[in-house]
Amino acid sequence: MSSPKQQEEREVRGASRREFLKTAATGAAAVMGAPGAAQAFDFESFLQKNFRQMSDEEIDEVLDRLSRKYSKKYGKDVTVDAVGPMDDVVYGYGLDISRCIGCRRCVYACVEENNQSRDPEIQWIRVLEFEREAATRGIDMEDGNPYYDHETVPAEDKFYLPMACMHCEDSPCTNVCPTGATWSDPDGIVVIDYDWCIGCRYCMAACPYGARKFNWGEPNVSAEDINPDMHLLGNRPRSRGVVEKCSFCIQRVRKGRYPACLEACPVGARKFGNLLDPDSEIRYLLKHKRTFVLKSELKTNPKFFYFYG
Amino acid sequence: MKTLNYFWHFVMGSLAVVSRGTRAYYAWVGLLVLVILIGVGAYMDQASTGLVTTNMRDPVSWGFYIGNFAFLVGVAAAAVVLVIPAYVYNWGPFRDVVLIAELLSVAAIVMCILFVTVDLGRPEYVWHLAPGLGTPNFPHSMLVWDILVLNAYFLINYFIVTYLLFMAFTGQKYNPSFIMPVIFLSIPLAIGIHSVTAMLFMGLKSRPFWHSAILAPRFLSSAFCAGPALLLLVFQVLRSVGKIKISNEALFKIGELIAYAMAVNLFFLGVEVFTEFYGETAHSVHARFQWFGIHGSSAIALWTWLALACNSLALVGFMVPSLRYRLPILSAACVLAIAGVYIEKGMGLLLPGMTPGVLGEVYHYIPSLNEVMVAAGIWGIGVLLFTLMVKVAMEITVGKMRYEQP
Numbered sequence: 001m002s003s004p005k006q007q008e009e010r011e012v013r014g015a016s017r018r019e020f021l022k023t024a025a026t027g028a029a030a031v032m033g034a035p036g037a038a039q040a041f042d043f044e045s046f047l048q049k050n051f052r053q054m055s056d057e058e059i060d061e062v063l064d065r066l067s068r069k070y071s072k073k074y075g076k077d078v079t080v081d082a083v084g085p086m087d088d089v090v091y092g093y094g095l096d097i098s099r100c101i102g103c104r105r106c107v108y109a110c111v112e113e114n115n116q117s118r119d120p121e122i123q124w125i126r127v128l129e130f131e132r133e134a135a136t137r138g139i140d141m142e143d144g145n146p147y148y149d150h151e152t153v154p155a156e157d158k159f160y161l162p163m164a165c166m167h168c169e170d171s172p173c174t175n176v177c178p179t180g181a182t183w184s185d186p187d188g189i190v191v192i193d194y195d196w197c198i199g200c201r202y203c204m205a206a207c208p209y210g211a212r213k214f215n216w217g218e219p220n221v222s223a224e225d226i227n228p229d230m231h232l233l234g235n236r237p238r239s240r241g242v243v244e245k246c247s248f249c250i251q252r253v254r255k256g257r258y259p260a261c262l263e264a265c266p267v268g269a270r271k272f273g274n275l276l277d278p279d280s281e282i283r284y285l286l287k288h289k290r291t292f293v294l295k296s297e298l299k300t301n302p303k304f305f306y307f308y309g
Numbered sequence: 310m311k312t313l314n315y316f317w318h319f320v321m322g323s324l325a326v327v328s329r330g331t332r333a334y335y336a337w338v339g340l341l342v343l344v345i346l347i348g349v350g351a352y353m354d355q356a357s358t359g360l361v362t363t364n365m366r367d368p369v370s371w372g373f374y375i376g377n378f379a380f381l382v383g384v385a386a387a388a389v390v391l392v393i394p395a396y397v398y399n400w401g402p403f404r405d406v407v408l409i410a411e412l413l414s415v416a417a418i419v420m421c422i423l424f425v426t427v428d429l430g431r432p433e434y435v436w437h438l439a440p441g442l443g444t445p446n447f448p449h450s451m452l453v454w455d456i457l458v459l460n461a462y463f464l465i466n467y468f469i470v471t472y473l474l475f476m477a478f479t480g481q482k483y484n485p486s487f488i489m490p491v492i493f494l495s496i497p498l499a500i501g502i503h504s505v506t507a508m509l510f511m512g513l514k515s516r517p518f519w520h521s522a523i524l525a526p527r528f529l530s531s532a533f534c535a536g537p538a539l540l541l542l543v544f545q546v547l548r549s550v551g552k553i554k555i556s557n558e559a560l561f562k563i564g565e566l567i568a569y570a571m572a573v574n575l576f577f578l579g580v581e582v583f584t585e586f587y588g589e590t591a592h593s594v595h596a597r598f599q600w601f602g603i604h605g606s607s608a609i610a611l612w613t614w615l616a617l618a619c620n621s622l623a624l625v626g627f628m629v630p631s632l633r634y635r636l637p638i639l640s641a642a643c644v645l646a647i648a649g650v651y652i653e654k655g656m657g658l659l660l661p662g663m664t665p666g667v668l669g670e671v672y673h674y675i676p677s678l679n680e681v682m683v684a685a686g687i688w689g690i691g692v693l694l695f696t697l698m699v700k701v702a703m704e705i706t707v708g709k710m711r712y713e714q715p
Contacts, residue, residue, distance in 0.1 A: 046433070046434075050437070050443070050444045052444075053444065120361070126668065128668065128669075140591055140669070141665075141667065141668050141669035142591075142594065142665055142669035143669070144668065144669055146668065146670065163668070172513070172514065172515060175449050175450070176446075176449070176450050176451065176452065176512070176513075177446055177450060178438055178445065178446055178450040178452040178453045178456070179437040179438055179443060179444060179445065179446060180444040180445070180446040181437070196434075196437055196444075197430070197431070197434075198429050198430065198431050198432070198434045198435055198437055198438070199360075199429050199430015199431045200425075200428070200429055200430070200452065201370045201371065201428075201430070202450070202452050202509075204367070204370040205370060205371060205513055205515070205516065205663070206513050206515055207515060207667065208514070208515035208667050209667060209668070210367070210368075210666060210667045210668040210670075213367055214360075214367060214370060214430065215359070215430070216359055216360050216361040216363075216365070216366065217358065217359045217360075217361035218358075218359060239431075240359045240430070241359060241360065241429070241430025241431040242430060242431065243430075298514050298515070
C-alpha cells in the first residue's frame with residue numbers, strides 16, 4: 001500500500017502528465033485534420049490512467065462514462081462497477097475430475113456471463129478430453145483433445161479436464177507485462193485493465209495454461225445477449241487488440257456470489273471459496289481429497305485445484 | 310552558434326546529396342518507395358480490421374513480425390564484429406568501412422522497432438510504456454529492458470556516426486578522448502541488445518523450447534554470421550557503384566571472422582540437438598516438431614534442414630582459404646549464411662517455441678500475404694534509410710561533400 005504522500009505525488013504527476021497528453025493529442029488531431037477520425041476517437045478513454053493509479057473520483061468518472069456509453073450502445077440499463085477485494089479473502093477454485101462429464105455447460109455459461117465475443121468466438125474455459133489409458137503416462141497436454149464432439153457425454157473410457165485461468169500466486173503473465181496492465185489483486189484474482197493493455201501478447205507467451213485470449217478482430221456481442229451487470233476489470237466489453245481471460249467472475253464473487261461456471265455445472269464438480277477461511281468448503285476439500293495443480297513443476301502456484309476420490 | 314551553423318549546412322548538404330544521383334539510384338529508391346507503399350497499404354488494412362489480417366492466432370500468438378525482429382536485432386548487434394578490430398585494435402582496413410557497419414546497425418534497429426510496433430494490438434497506446442507518461446513494468450518485464458537497450462543502442466550508434474561524419478564534413482579532426490568512450494560503450498551494448506532479446510524468450514518457463522541457457526549464446530553466434538555476411542555483400546555493391554575504397558583484405562578478413570562465428574554457431578546447435586534428443590523428455594516435442602514435424606506436417610522440418618544445409622555449406626566457403634579468397638564464392642557463402650540464419654532465427658525460433666501450444670494444440674502457422682506485405686514494407690523502409698545514409702556517408706568520406714565558406 002502506498003503512503004498518503006506517495007499517493008499525493010502520484011496525483012500531481014498524473015495531473016501534469018494528463019495535461020501534457022491532452023495538448024499532445026489535440027495537436028496530433030489538428031495535424032491529422034480529419035473531422036471524421038476525431039469524432040470516432042475517444043479522447044477521454046485514450047487519456048485514461050492505469051487503473052491502479054486512479055483516485056477514487058477518477059475511477060467513478062470512468063465507471064460513469066462507461067455505464068452511459070454501454071447503456072446507449074446496447075439500449076439497456078448497463079452498470080459498470082469496480083467493486084474492490086474484500087478483506088481477509090483469497091479465492092480458490094476446486095474441480096472434481098472424477099465428477100466432470102465434459103458437457104461444456106460451464107463454457108457456455110461463462111461466455112454468456114462474461115460477454116465473450118460470439119463472432120469471432122472467444123471462450124475462456126477449455127475442456128480437454130483424455131483417454132483414461134493414455135493418462136497412465138501422466139497427464140500430457142498433447143494427449144488432450146479440446147475439439148471432441150460426441151452425441152452424449154461422458155464418452156466411454158474418457159475423462160475430462162476443464163481449464164481456465166489458474167490465478168497463479170506467482171503469475172508469469174503479470175510479471176512479463178511491459179505496461180503493468182495486468183496484476184494480481186489482494187484477493188488473488190489476476191485482473192486486466194483492458195484500457196491499459198497495448199496488445200503485445202507477451203502474457204500469452206508466458207502463460208503455461210493457455211488461459212489468455214486475444215481479440216484478433218472486432219469482438220461482437222449482440223445487445224440482446226449482453227450481460228448488463230459489469231465489472232471494469234472483468235466482463236465489460238473488450239476492444240479489438242487487447243487480451244482477456246477468466247476473472248473468477250469478479251463481478252459476482254466480490255458481491256458474495258458464485259462464479260457462473262460453478263452454478264451451471266450439472267454434476268457439482270465445481271467448488272469455490274475463501275482459502276483464508278478454515279471452515280470453507282474449499283479448505284475442507286484441500287484437506288480431505290487428493291488434490292493436485294497443473295504443471296506444478298513450474299512453480300506458478302495456481303489457486304485452481306483439481307481433486308478426485 | 311558556429312557549430313549550429315555548420316550543422317545546418319550538414320543537414321542541407323545531406324538532403325542535397327540524397328536528392329541527386331544516377332538513374333540507377335533513382336530506380337533503386339523508386340523501387341523501395343513502391344515496396345514501402347505496398348507495406349503501408351497492407352498495414353492500413355491491418356490497422357482498420359485488426360491483427361486478424363495476419364495468420365497469428367491464440368496458439369501461435371507471435372509469428373513473422375517477431376521472427377524478423379529477432380533476426381534484425383542480430384544484424385544490428387553484428388556491427389561490433391567490425392567495431393572491435395577497427396577501434397580497439399586500430400586495424401586499418403576496417404577503419405575505412407566501420408562507419409557503414411554502424412549505419413547498418415542504425416537501419417536495423419529502426420526496422421526492429423517497426424516490427425515490434427506493427428505486432429501490437431493497440432499501437433496508439435504505446436505511450437503506456439514510456440517512463441513518466443506510462444507505467445513501464447521495470448525491472449520485471451524483459452520487454453521493457455529490451456526497449457531500453459534497443460533505444461540506447463540506436464541513440465549511441467546514431468550519435469557516433471553523425472559525429473564522425475559531421476567532423477569530416479567540416480574538415481575538423483575528431484576528438485578521440487570524447488568519442489572513443491562512446492564507441493567503447495557501444496560494444497557491451499551490442500552484446501546487451503542481443504542477450505536481452507534472447508532473454509525475452511529464455512525467461513518464459515511456459516515454453517520449454519526457449520527456456521534454455523543456450524539461446525543467448527546461439528543468438529549471438531548466429532548474429533555474428535548473418536550481420537557481417539550482409540555487410541560483406543553491401544561492401545561489394547558500394548565498391549562497384551561508389552568511389553569508396555574497400556580493400557579485398559578487409560573483405561577476406563570479414564569472411565574469416567564469419568567462419569569462426571559459423572563454426573561456433575553450428576557447435577551450439579549441435580549441443581542443443583544432442584540435449585533434446587539424447588535425453589528426450591516430453592518437452593522435446595518442440596524440437597521434434599522442428600526437425601521432423603508432428604501430426605503429419607513436416608513443412609517446418611524442411612526449412613530446418615535447409616537452414617542447416619545453408620549454414621554448413623557457408624561454413625565450408627568461409628573456412629577453406631582457397632574458396633574464401635575467391636570473391637564469387639565468398640559472396641555465395643554470404644548469401645547462404647544470411648538465408649540459413651534468417652530461417653533458423655526467424656520462423657525456426659518462433660514456430661517450434663509455440664508449436665505445440667501450451668495446451669498441446671498444433672496450429673500450423675504460415676504468415677498471411679498481408680503479414681508478408683507489411684514485413685516487406687518495413688524492410689523497404691530500412692533499406693531505403695540505409696541507402697540514403699550510406700550515400701551521404703560516402704560523399705563525405707570521399708570528400709565530395711564538404712563545408713564551404715559562403
